[in-house]
Amino acid sequence: xxxxRLVAEPFDPNAEIDALAMATxxxxxxxxxxxxxxxxxxxxxxxxxxxxxxxxxxxxxxxxSAEARFALDGLVVIHRVGAMExxxxxxxxxxxxxxxxxxxxAVDFCMDHLxxxxxxxxxxxxxxxWHWIEPRAEDHSDLARWADKSH
Amino acid sequence: xxxxRLVAEPFDPNAEIDALAMATxxxxxxxxxxxxxxxxxxxxxxxxxxxxxxxxxxxxxxxxSAEARFALDGLVVIHRVGAMExxxxxxxxxxxxxxxxxxxxAVDFCMDHLxxxxxxxxxxxxxxxWHWIEPRAEDHSDLARWADKSH
Amino acid sequence: MAVTILFLGPLRxxxxxxxxxxxxxxxxxxxLDNVGEDLADxxxxxxxxVALSGKVLIDKxxxxxxxxxxxxxxxxxxxx
Amino acid sequence: MAVTILFLGPLRxxxxxxxxxxxxxxxxxxxLDNVGEDLADxxxxxxxxVALSGKVLIDKxxxxxxxxxxxxxxxxxxxx
Numbered sequence: 156x157x158x159x160r161l162v163a164e165p166f167d168p169n170a171e172i173d174a175l176a177m178a179t180x181x182x183x184x185x186x187x188x189x190x191x192x193x194x195x196x197x198x199x200x201x202x203x204x205x206x207x208x209x210x211x212x213x214x215x216x217x218x219x220s221a222e223a224r225f226a227l228d229g230l231v232v233i234h235r236v237g238a239m240e241x242x243x244x245x246x247x248x249x250x251x252x253x254x255x256x257x258x259x260x261a262v263d264f265c266m267d268h269l270x271x272x273x274x275x276x277x278x279x280x281x282x283x284x285w286h287w288i289e290p291r292a293e294d295h296s297d298l299a300r301w302a303d304k305s306h
Numbered sequence: 307x308x309x310x311r312l313v314a315e316p317f318d319p320n321a322e323i324d325a326l327a328m329a330t331x332x333x334x335x336x337x338x339x340x341x342x343x344x345x346x347x348x349x350x351x352x353x354x355x356x357x358x359x360x361x362x363x364x365x366x367x368x369x370x371s372a373e374a375r376f377a378l379d380g381l382v383v384i385h386r387v388g389a390m391e392x393x394x395x396x397x398x399x400x401x402x403x404x405x406x407x408x409x410x411x412a413v414d415f416c417m418d419h420l421x422x423x424x425x426x427x428x429x430x431x432x433x434x435x436w437h438w439i440e441p442r443a444e445d446h447s448d449l450a451r452w453a454d455k456s457h
Numbered sequence: 458m459a460v461t462i463l464f465l466g467p468l469r470x471x472x473x474x475x476x477x478x479x480x481x482x483x484x485x486x487x488x489l490d491n492v493g494e495d496l497a498d499x500x501x502x503x504x505x506x507v508a509l510s511g512k513v514l515i516d517k518x519x520x521x522x523x524x525x526x527x528x529x530x531x532x533x534x535x536x537x
Numbered sequence: 538m539a540v541t542i543l544f545l546g547p548l549r550x551x552x553x554x555x556x557x558x559x560x561x562x563x564x565x566x567x568x569l570d571n572v573g574e575d576l577a578d579x580x581x582x583x584x585x586x587v588a589l590s591g592k593v594l595i596d597k598x599x600x601x602x603x604x605x606x607x608x609x610x611x612x613x614x615x616x617x
Contacts, residue, residue, distance in 0.1 A: 169324070187337065187338045190406060206588070208609075272614070275614055278547075287550075287615070357465050360513065425465075438467040441535060
């Protein structure tokens with residue numbers, strides 16, 4: 156079971172994780188990560204832009220790569236695009252697997268790639284001004300971890 | 307925010323994760339793992355026994371260790387004990403953090419320790435017979451990963 | 458009063474019960490004598506830990522339990 | 538018909554708009570001439586990728602866009 160989506164409206168991670176659990180009764184566990192717009196840092200809004208012909212195919216390719224690397228029963232990747240407010244969910248990665256470490260590592264792997272190798276551009280509105288978010292060196296070093304590993 | 311519990315009845319991971327999210331508005335994300343009794347392998351029931359004077363204090367110490375190692379805004383560890391059926395949830399670890407890798411690694415760390423260093427004994431009922439589950443070599447090698455790392 | 462011995466996990470099956478009250482005081486050799494030869498051989502193994510009133514002993518051979526104490530015999534925990 | 542140039546992410550601000558239609562055919566030097574010197578300098582940097590009708594070019598200098606093609610100018614993606 157693979158469900159990869161870009162969504163322009165708020166989504167409910169619980170409902171998505173429950174659907175994954177229903178579809179994977181033989182899995183021993185489900186690992187998930189939900190990323191959201193942080194509150195309390197003066198960010199009034201976040202806008203995520205993408206390029207449809209590359210972004211969704213890139214997410215599909217990432218999912219296929221995670222499935223090849225880890226023994227998964229199911230994988231859900233949902234990424235919000237457009238404008239959103241503090242507290243709203245941006246991304247959900249949820250992986251069901253027979254063994255917990257496959258599930259947890261698949262989530263880690265997908266998040267690292269979504270953060271620094273997926274076609275998204277973010278800007279934040281602070282005090283009425285939009286600011287583009289630059290790539291972070293830390294995200295690139297996180298990503299590089301996966302190149303070193305045979306597994 | 308820290309919530310560490312042993313429960314003798316079914317619990318709702320979504321409600322627990324939502325409560326963690328409500329308590330940690332500044333966190334950028336929440337990583338979670340839910341482990342459950344697998345369906346479809348002939349297991350009719352699972353029974354988890356523990357030793358109250360050691361098991362819960364051990365889980366508290368594990369939580370404190372995770373908080374010392376990773377920059378967390380909140381941590382929830384809930385472990386079921388007693389008899390349960392296929393499909394029922396056994397364990398939830400959920401960590402809220404400013405940065406995703408702290409949250410994901412904290413979940414990985416806690417699960418490795420709960421699997422091989424926490425005072426739980428499991429037995430499965432298959433075809434009417436109870437069988438004790440032995441320690442797994444894989445769990446010990448998973449645990450050993452954390453001894454090698456300064457972080 | 459007495460000392461309560463608890464048999465955790467699979468030790469319960471070997472002991473034929475989850476707990477047993479024995480006369481105080483109780484030391485390690487007294488405990489081994491009490492449980493019978495087969496179970497004593499298991500308990501001597503390095504993978505069995507012993508807790509006295511909620512504290513795991515670093516050296517189980519140094520066990521000394523008094524009236525009202527609880528001695529828990531802890532086999533290796535389950536993985537999986 | 539024409540070639541549509543898309544300015545993704547922060548390039549939109551530098552270009553003063555999200556897209557622009559220019560006459561076909563369009564090659565890399567024609568594109569650089571069209572966008573003005575300041576933006577051309579940015580686009581020449583190795584961190585800017587170019588996609589032609591949905592495929593990222595390995596060598597952006599080899600761009601050749603015909604009538605109806607879409608050229609997407611892709612700055613580094615955001616972390617955080």
